[in-house]
Amino acid sequence: MSDSVIGRKGAVRLPSYVFLLFPAVAFILIMYAYPFILSFVKSFELDGAFSTANYKKAVDLYYKDITFTFLVTLFNSTLATLLGVLLSVYFRLNDSFISRTLIKLYRIPIFIPFVVVAQMMNSFLAPHGILNLFLGKVGLVNLDNPLQLFNFAGLSFGFAWKLIPFTVMIIFGGFQMIDNSYIEAARSAGAKLHQIIIKILIPMNSSSILVALVLVYSQIVGTFTLPYMLIGGKIPTTITVDIAHRVNYYRDFGVANALGVFSYIMVIVTAVYYLKMNMRDAKISHPQG
Amino acid sequence: MSELRLKNIYKSYGKTAVINGLSLDVKDGELVTLLGPSGCGKTTTLRCVTGFLNPEKGDIYIGEKNITEIPPEKRGIGLVFQNYALWPHMTIFENLAFGLRLRKMKDNVIQKKVMEGLSIVKLEDFGDRYPRQLSGGQQQRVALARAIVLEPDILLLDEPLSNLDALLREQMRFEIGQIHKNFKITTIYVTHDQTEAMVISDRIVILNKGIIMQQGSPTEVYSKPENKFVAGFMGTTNFIPGEISETKGSRLLMTTEGGRKLLCSGPEAEKGKKCEAAVRPENILFCPSGETGENIFPALVTRASYTGDMIDYEIEFDGIRLRARGSVKERAEAGDKINIKIDPDHTPVLFE
Amino acid sequence: MKSKKYYFKFSMDLLLFVLSLLILFGPMLSLALWSVAEQWYWPNLLPQKVGFSYWAQALGLKMSFAIGAVSIVPAFLRSIAIAVVTVVISMSIAIPAGYALAKFKVPFASLLLLLFLMPNAFPQQPIFVNLLSIFTKWGLAGTVTGVILVHVLVGLVYGIWITSSTFKAIPNHLIEAARSVGADSRTAFLKITLPLAAPGLLASSVFVFITSLDEFTGTFFIGLPFVNTLPLTLYSASGTNMQFASVIGVLLLIPSIIFMSLVQKLLKAEYVGGMG
Ligand SMILES: Nc1ncnc2c1ncn2[C@@H]1O[C@H](COP(=O)(O)OP(=O)(O)OP(=O)(O)O)[C@@H](O)[C@H]1O
Ligand SMILES: [Mg+2]
Numbered sequence: 001m002s003d004s005v006i007g008r009k010g011a012v013r014l015p016s017y018v019f020l021l022f023p024a025v026a027f028i029l030i031m032y033a034y035p036f037i038l039s040f041v042k043s044f045e046l047d048g049a050f051s052t053a054n055y056k057k058a059v060d061l062y063y064k065d066i067t068f069t070f071l072v073t074l075f076n077s078t079l080a081t082l083l084g085v086l087l088s089v090y091f092r093l094n095d096s097f098i099s100r101t102l103i104k105l106y107r108i109p110i111f112i113p114f115v116v117v118a119q120m121m122n123s124f125l126a127p128h129g130i131l132n133l134f135l136g137k138v139g140l141v142n143l144d145n146p147l148q149l150f151n152f153a154g155l156s157f158g159f160a161w162k163l164i165p166f167t168v169m170i171i172f173g174g175f176q177m178i179d180n181s182y183i184e185a186a187r188s189a190g191a192k193l194h195q196i197i198i199k200i201l202i203p204m205n206s207s208s209i210l211v212a213l214v215l216v217y218s219q220i221v222g223t224f225t226l227p228y229m230l231i232g233g234k235i236p237t238t239i240t241v242d243i244a245h246r247v248n249y250y251r252d253f254g255v256a257n258a259l260g261v262f263s264y265i266m267v268i269v270t271a272v273y274y275l276k277m278n279m280r281d282a283k284i285s286h287p288q289g
Numbered sequence: 290m291s292e293l294r295l296k297n298i299y300k301s302y303g304k305t306a307v308i309n310g311l312s313l314d315v316k317d318g319e320l321v322t323l324l325g326p327s328g329c330g331k332t333t334t335l336r337c338v339t340g341f342l343n344p345e346k347g348d349i350y351i352g353e354k355n356i357t358e359i360p361p362e363k364r365g366i367g368l369v370f371q372n373y374a375l376w377p378h379m380t381i382f383e384n385l386a387f388g389l390r391l392r393k394m395k396d397n398v399i400q401k402k403v404m405e406g407l408s409i410v411k412l413e414d415f416g417d418r419y420p421r422q423l424s425g426g427q428q429q430r431v432a433l434a435r436a437i438v439l440e441p442d443i444l445l446l447d448e449p450l451s452n453l454d455a456l457l458r459e460q461m462r463f464e465i466g467q468i469h470k471n472f473k474i475t476t477i478y479v480t481h482d483q484t485e486a487m488v489i490s491d492r493i494v495i496l497n498k499g500i501i502m503q504q505g506s507p508t509e510v511y512s513k514p515e516n517k518f519v520a521g522f523m524g525t526t527n528f529i530p531g532e533i534s535e536t537k538g539s540r541l542l543m544t545t546e547g548g549r550k551l552l553c554s555g556p557e558a559e560k561g562k563k564c565e566a567a568v569r570p571e572n573i574l575f576c577p578s579g580e581t582g583e584n585i586f587p588a589l590v591t592r593a594s595y596t597g598d599m600i601d602y603e604i605e606f607d608g609i610r611l612r613a614r615g616s617v618k619e620r621a622e623a624g625d626k627i628n629i630k631i632d633p634d635h636t637p638v639l640f641e
Numbered sequence: 642m643k644s645k646k647y648y649f650k651f652s653m654d655l656l657l658f659v660l661s662l663l664i665l666f667g668p669m670l671s672l673a674l675w676s677v678a679e680q681w682y683w684p685n686l687l688p689q690k691v692g693f694s695y696w697a698q699a700l701g702l703k704m705s706f707a708i709g710a711v712s713i714v715p716a717f718l719r720s721i722a723i724a725v726v727t728v729v730i731s732m733s734i735a736i737p738a739g740y741a742l743a744k745f746k747v748p749f750a751s752l753l754l755l756l757f758l759m760p761n762a763f764p765q766q767p768i769f770v771n772l773l774s775i776f777t778k779w780g781l782a783g784t785v786t787g788v789i790l791v792h793v794l795v796g797l798v799y800g801i802w803i804t805s806s807t808f809k810a811i812p813n814h815l816i817e818a819a820r821s822v823g824a825d826s827r828t829a830f831l832k833i834t835l836p837l838a839a840p841g842l843l844a845s846s847v848f849v850f851i852t853s854l855d856e857f858t859g860t861f862f863i864g865l866p867f868v869n870t871l872p873l874t875l876y877s878a879s880g881t882n883m884q885f886a887s888v889i890g891v892l893l894l895i896p897s898i899i900f901m902s903l904v905q906k907l908l909k910a911e912y913v914g915g916m917g
Contacts, residue, residue: 017741024738024757024801031794032760035771042771090657098658105665111897113855115872119879119890120668123675128683130671136684143684161668181374184341187361188368189388189439199387203378215762222764224858229879240766247770247862260767267763 039264043257054254058262061242061255066262068236069221072152073266076159077217083160084167084212089197091168092175093183103172109165118229121158125149125230150230155238158226163219167212174208175201214274218267239263291351291442291475292317293338298347300333300499307333308344308499315443318473320466322486325496326522331479334496335445338477340364351442367436367474369446373428375420381407381431382416388439406438409468426457433465437472444476450485462489483523487511495519517639520567527573527611529566533558533638541638547607551631552584555638564638572632573604573613575621584633590625604629672894675887695884699892713874713889720871723785724853727792731800731849734793736842739804740834744813757801760794768794769862776863783867791859796849803848807841808834844903851900855893 046053059066087106091099109117124130132146141147149157178201186200202209224240231237233245239259246256293315300308307330315321323331336342338349340361348357356364375384385403394402407413410430420428429449436444449465450458466489469476480486486493487507494504495518503510503519514520517528531545541555543564553566576585591610592603600620602613606629613629621627675681676695678688697703701712738757742750760768772791773782781787811834819829857872865873871893878886 015745017745017747020737020741020745021747021753023734024797025753027734027793027797028756028760031772031790032768033756035768035775036759036763038771038775039767042774094654096654098654102658102661105661108665108669108898111900113857113872113893113897115855115857115875116672116890116893116897117668119875119886120672122879123883123887124668124671130667130674133684133686134667137686161664179372179374181370181372182376184339184361185368185370185374185435186376186387187341188339188364188366189435190362190391191387192362195391200376204376206378218762218764222766224766224861225876229876240764243766243770244861247773253770253774256770257767260764260770263764263767271762 039257039260042253043261046254054258058255058258062239062259064236065239065242066259068152069238069240069263070266072155072159072227072238073217073220076156076163076220077213079156079160080163080167080216081171081209081213083164084171085202085209087164087168088172088175089201091172092178092201093193103168106165106168109162110169112162114162114223114225115229117158117162118226121154121161121226121230125154125157150234155227155230158230159220159223162226163216167216170208170212170215171205174205178204210274210277214270217270221263221266293443293475293477294350295334295338296348296350298334298337298344298349300330300337300342300344306499308337311347311496311499311501313494313501313504315475315477317475319491320469320476320478320489321492321494322490323477323479323494323496324483324486324522325481325502327481329496330499331481331496332447333499335447335477335479338443338445339366339368365439365442367439367441367444369429369432369436369444369449371448371451373420373425373432373452375428375431375435377420379419380416381412381418381420381423384420384431385416385435385438388435392439402438406434409437409471410434410464425453426461429453429461430464433468437468437474441474444474445479446476447479448481449478451480451482458485465489495522497522512635513637514567514639517565517567517641520637520639525570525612527568527570527609528639529568529606529609529611531564531566533560533562533564535560540633543638545607547609549586549607551636552633553636553638554634558638558640562640564640566631566636567639568611568631568636570601570612570614572635573611574630574632575613575615575619576628576630578626578628580628582630584631585628586631588627588629590621590623590627593621593623595620672887672890675883676891678884695888699885699888713871713892716869716871716874717892719785719869720854723789723792723870724850726789727796727853728846728849730789731793731796732804732842732846735797735800735804735845735849739801740808742801742805743808754802754805757798761798765795766858766862769859772859773862782863783865785864785868788860788864788868788870791863792853792856795856795859796852799848799852800845803845804838804842807838807845810841811837847900847903851896854896 043054044050044052091103112120126132127146127148131149132141132143135141136143136146147153182200182204183196186196191199222240223238224244227238228241228244231241233241239262243256243259246252246259293313295311295313298308298311299306311330311334313321313334323334325331333342337344340356340359344357348355350356351364375381376387379387382403385406386399389399389402403416404413407416410433412427412430412434415423415427415431420431423431429452432449433446446465450461453461462485465478469489478486478489490507492504493507493510495502495510497518503515505513510519511523514523514526520526520528529545529551531543531551533541534544534550535542536557537552539554541553541558541564543551543553543566545551545566551566558564586606588604588606588611590602591605594601595617598617600615600617602615602621604611604613604627615621674688677691677693679692679694680690681688694703698711699713701714741747742754747753769791776782776787776790781790815837816829816833819833820826824832855872856870857876860868860870860873861876864870871889875886875889875893878889
């Protein structure tokens with residue numbers, strides 16, 4: 001494989017990987033990097049001149065939604081990670097028919113697209129949907145006054161349904177790499193179940209837990225379908241719905257981009273935090289490298 | 290008193306029985322080795338003692354206390370694993386301190402005990418390192434120290450040296466022996482390396498298919514094997530088949546299939562009984578040609594391989610191939626006709 | 642010997658099991674029931690009338706304006722066609738790139754991989770918004786071409802990540818062995834590397850195909866109102882016609898479930914290995 005830059009005749013020759021990579025890089029630069037940069041540029045532009053008016057307007061109009069989005073993201077990524085850890089611990093420590101069956105069933109939602117999830121939730125969580133019906137029949141809910149779930153609660157249920165399986169997949173994968181002997185060594189040293197979980201299992205698997213948290217976090221920030229189909233334009237809703245609204249009804253790319261930059265910032269802040277944690281981790285030893 | 294007793298243990302996985310009525314007493318301060326081929330149930334036995342497996346039948350006692358139903362974390366047993374199992378997110382110091390902290394000891398006591406533990410394995414300066422910054426041998430020593438700082442009643446080691454290279458293994462087995470001498474912890478040591486077992490043990494228990502084949506001091510099991518399995522497992526052994534023709538006190542005279550009279554040692558047995566003589570290579574002596582007498586037979590050298598400190602021979606005796614060894618000084622070559630003498634004192638007779 | 646503790650643990654296990662089943666399958670059951678419910682009055686536990694008239698309608702087998710559903714066949718065919726073209730374009734870009742990243746010492750390779758990961762690590766919606774304004778200038782907004790380009794963008798990331806780890810998994814000595822018996826680099830690639838990589842490349846193509854089939858947000862911005870795909874049809878039905886939307890939902894589920902059984906192992910390795 002020729003990595004040589006200078007050809008035989010002395011003319012400058014590009015290594016062949018340049019040609020192999022060129023289409024992909026060019027495509028990403030034009031189709032991704034360009035609009036990515038554009039979203040910053042346009043957010044500071046009003047009638048062709050530099051301005052911060054878009055941000056002011058975005059905050060004035062949508063500060064409730066920005067807060068809402070942040071809360072939804074924070075709550076759901078924490079919930080999905082926490083439950084992902086708990087379920088994974090359960091699956092790791094229990095080898096029974098129940099746990100083996102569940103671990104297979106938990107894979108299903110990972111592969112169901114968000115549109116379909118949204119439609120499921122639409123019918124399932126509706127005031128006259130199956131959930132209310134079921135809860136009514138077992139006597140937990142008054143059927144004349146069913147739960148209203150097209151809000152924070154229903155949105156969170158939808159995210160949990162789709163994303164907990166995802167966090168379980170990543171976190172359980174990490175737990176599976178921990179040999180039994182580490183657990184047995186702790187137990188024979190006198191550790192009880194909760195001490196094993198807190199002092200051995202979770203710290204040994206911290207990197208996959210963090211990966212799960214960050215991936216889920218950025219997925220939630222960027223998800224448009226679920227909030228759009230469950231909450232729509234009601235207040236409060238998520239930034240993603242507002243962006244669609246700004247573009248579709250007002251063709252207002254300035255404010256839409258300002259809102260987009262907010263969603264970037266939400267992700268960048270956690271990404272930086274994650275990198276910092278990772279660097280701290282890198283100083284500590286790690287079994288999986 | 291921390292004597293360990295296993296009484297009639299049965300354990301099976303699904304339908305296959307792995308441990309079949311195993312009983313074993315380990316005296317206070319004794320180091321007993323479980324020796325046997327891969328898959329014979331050594332680890333399974335150990336895990337029944339630790340409590341990570343529950344035997345279907347049988348009881349386990351530490352001293353007078355029946356521990357069969359007690360969970361692992363309350364048994365007071367120290368464990369050393371083949372893969373060390375040092376927690377990678379803790380320093381060496383924290384690895385040693387883990388169990389002590391669970392016992393709610395004061396910080397200064399922990400500090401002192403950990404440092405003592407590290408000095409036992411000569412790793413005083415390594416407390417701040419993480420496991421992956423240590424060599425395999427050092428990690429194994431930390432694993433040992435981690436088990437003994439908790440002052441366990443019983444120490445169990447499952448093939449602790451099998452991940453180390455030959456040289457380190459020899460050195461470590463010596464160190465483990467030293468530590469055992471100093472602390473006299475009742476210990477079960479699992480290995481499938483018979484030399485390791487010979488060097489380190491007070492007593493060797495030879496296991497096959499979940500059954501104890503023989504137990505005794507290293508010398509006993511080596512020189513007085515009670516059955517073919519033990520004879521074959523403890524180093525190279527030649528088997529010469531035949532039948533008993535006479536009992537002479539503590540000696541037995543057998544007639545080999547080739548029709549020769551061979552004098553061996555063994556208990557009284559009835560005439561005509563089928564048997565085999567177990568002859569170790571080092572008990573086949575080459576004698577000057579012309580010499581005759583008891584247990585001296587003609588043989589042919591078929592192969593002579595120089596191994597450095599001795600010569601490994603293959604010889605043919607009445608159509609049976611035997612392994613023998615000789616000193617480098619007087620070497621025979623392949624094709625030489627020789628006379629061999631079989632030492633009757635060290636040649637036991639085994640029955641099926 | 643089975644103690645109280647044992648029964649306590651067993652009942653906790655059972656509780657978790659039942660709760661998981663209810664939560665996992667409740668929404669799926671709801672979707673399935675609605676797709677065959679011709680009459681379902683509150684608060685009856687089950688539909689009064691069950692039938693397949695919405696299915697027949699959606700699949701273009703029957704025309705009835707009464708139930709307000711239209712044939713989804715054109716949207717379905719359009720979705721499939723777009724997905725096929727997306728796979729072809731994505732893979733012909735991704736295979737060379739994945740190969741280069743796996744088998745050459747590319748300077749700043751990890752930076753490049755990060756660049757290829759960006760579209761999936763960051764919110765995509767602002768990108769689509771700006772692509773809309775760019776595409777409007779280029780005359781691509783509201784065209785099938787524009788939609789395909791967006792789908793390629795979304796699928797390419799998976800394409801590159803999976804192909805590059807597929808190629809990485811092929812040991813160099815196999816290729817070197819072919820070279821040593823006289824194959825030139827092109828022959829070695831075609832006869833050794835490519836056949837060995839085929840399963841991974843196939844899995845990656847299936848992944849891109851499903852991604853395109855399920856894509857919603859990008860199509861919503863770039864395609865509407867002129868290019869209608871299956872997910873968008875589902876969206877427009879969801880507010881007005883529960884049964885019809887549920888039928889499309891079930892239809893979209895089927896390829897995803899088939900896909901799941903095909904490549905779940907590979908997928909897991911991808912995520913954990915690639916991003917950990
Ligand atoms: N979890 C298990 N399920 C089924 N069979 C098992 C299990 N663990 C061990 N066995 C079987 O039990 C037998 C004894 O296993 P054990 O691990 O005790 O052997 P061992 O003597 O420690 O061997 P080695 O020297 O290879 O470590 C083997 O035949 C093994 O296949
Ligand atoms: Mg073993």
